[in-house]
Amino acid sequence: MLEKMDIERLDAEAVNSQKQRQVLYAPRKKIFPKRASGGFRRFKWLIMAITLGIYYLVPWLRWDRGDYAPDQAVLIDIANRRFYFFFIEIWPQEFFYVAGLLVMAGLGLFLLTSTVGRAWCGYTCPQTVWVDLFLVVERAIEGDRNARIKLDKEPYSPRKLVLRTTKHVIWLLIAVATGGAWIFYFADAPTLLVDVFTGQAEIVAYSTIAFLTATTYIFGGLMREQVCTYMCPWPRIQAAMLDEASLTVTYNDWRGEPRSRHAKKSAAQGAVVGDCVDCNACVAVCPMGIDIRDGQQLECITCALCIDACDGVMDKLGRERGLISYTTLNDYNANMALATAGGTQPIDPARVRTPDGKLAATLRHISLASFLRLRTLLYAALWSLVGIGLVYALVTRDRLDVNVLHDRNPQFVMLSDGSVRNGYTLKILNMIAKPRVMAVRIEGLPQSSVAIAGIEAQGDGSFLVPVEPDRLRSLKVFVTQPRHVADEQVQTFRFVIEDTKGPETKTYTATFQTPGGSK
């Protein structure tokens, strides 16, 4: 019956198989991943659409901020040192928000890895996404696995030349678009687009496009899995973050072995046969070119395409899905112990099945409990804590900031009428994109008078200081006090800066220096 099911056996071998390893410097073995179909593949299409969509489209979103700020929703304005994200504007001194986001990204990655394993690698890493995109192009032009292998072996013919050229040209176009999209995050996108095409853009824009075009084309088109295996540090770091309760893509040899290409014949001869029919479908679809049946490997990015492939085979065979599945090491070990009678016997899949052929109820499967453990809860708690902290800091942050620098050289100046003068540099930061007028006065220094260069005092001794939108204004302030009003060498007083049209008020405690002592 099994033979009738027409399971095609693919001629595929893992690139890291141990059979030929005598060379010191190994040439790359070409991989021709077969198209997979199934739930995970569909999920990956979705993620690809979302991530690429975000990357290419976000710079084109508009966000009205009034007359004094750019209307691009997401903009990193390096020249003016501002970062705009929808309704949030970040000044350089507020860069800790970005640091906080990076901390959250780190903790999030820990959380993700300790629960669902290398999901970042398998689904969202740009390398994975773009390689996937490049493979779509390759398949569309050269055909699926077998056609590509055949084409690769062929001597160059006009047809091969046309196919290959088309593929590389499309790859390069994607690469240019990728490099091109990047620069739009750093300047007004519509303006820059015109500038780029009319040759008006800055040289750094072109060199960035060129550089990212090269990296996209080389990494996504030419090097692919080599980047993951040899260049990327994540596989090492992520491997270190996995534990026995993390999900990994696993070949369940406790039900698959002993594998047999002629299951029915072998079974008829009384041999023990597992579910794996050794069709190599899992190897053929693997973008990393490995054989998951060799066990957990550094190369495996857990894209789960082999799960899709094998589930398809199992469906055809009328067997349960999940010969290859997301499994924790704990569950795997428990099931393996079942199949090997506690490790005393070779694997016998009959032990994991009930007499009527169903999978035994004692087998362990993914459970929510494996996600809830001290480590993951801690990560989740820390992650939320940092997030809540950032949100709190964001909603309570000041949009008016004040800095006062006391002149140090000289600290005070004696004037001809015997009074003492101190100089200050007052910096007022208007951190919103609207012009504002600030009322500046001082408090707590008896008999003192204030002068600000270039600004007339009001009747009540305060000063009205217009500050441009989203700018810092620096003022030279002179404070004068008759000598011997106070005996102290150092008096403290306050600068008070009030928004004349809003609720914001800032005070800054400064010191006033005198030669000190009575006459």
Next chain:
Amino acid sequence: MHDPHKDPHLDELSGVSTTGHEWDGIKELNNPLPRWWVVSFYACIVWALVYTVFYPAWPLLTSATTGVLGYSSRADVRSELAAAEAARSGYVAAIKAADMQQILADETLRNVATAAGSAAFKVNCIQCHGSGAQGSKGFPNLNDDDWLWGGTSEQILTTITHGVRAPEDADTHVSEMPAFGDILKPDEIASVAMFVADLSNGTGFPEETAPGAQIFAQNCASCHGDRGEGNQEMGAPNLADSLSLLVDGEEAIAAQIRAPKHGVMPAWGGRLGDVTVKELAAYVYSLGGGK
């Protein structure tokens, strides 16, 4: 059980073949590097060699090869300076065309001039006036409101441009206080010194200063003013304020009356050019004492 197809160098434990070398029983696993990695390595070496042809690199006995591109970091600096100069040129032209009032009235121009003046001050002026322009005995403090030759921006500019008692400049400020040691008797000098000291004390004039007051009126008031308020036309210091440039106390005042010291300042106009002296004037004016 010998398997002829088995890799003779296979390490059983790791399943990886070894290099075949053995040192006291220790073998090295052979996890091969990808070939492209090795190729990149050699490509980098070639790149480095090519680089040394195009850029200055190989040391010679007294110099180094210059490279066929003729690159030099000094040329870089020169072009950066030229670019900075070009970027400044608009402001420089504006400052050149404007008078002090106009410079101070325009916020941008004032900020530019003050910043440039601050830099020029640190190169040319701090040797006498101090790094904070706070002066010292004999060298005026430029922060305060006590000016020998006037504290308006125009007056400051004139003083900086032409200097004080600067022999190289025909328009320099000149004045000289006579050495009263040759004119007045010692006791007359002592009593006028007592009067001058009381001028700035602000404690009133006791009876014994009357002779000093009379001598002051006859000899000193023509320059220093009837009540010692000074005269900026001739650089005669204000003796009645609480600041004193040169001396403190009757003895020192008497010494100055007998054989006066005079400050000298170079004429900077010819040395720095009129833009820089305007910038210096704007800076000095900004220190807070400007009138």
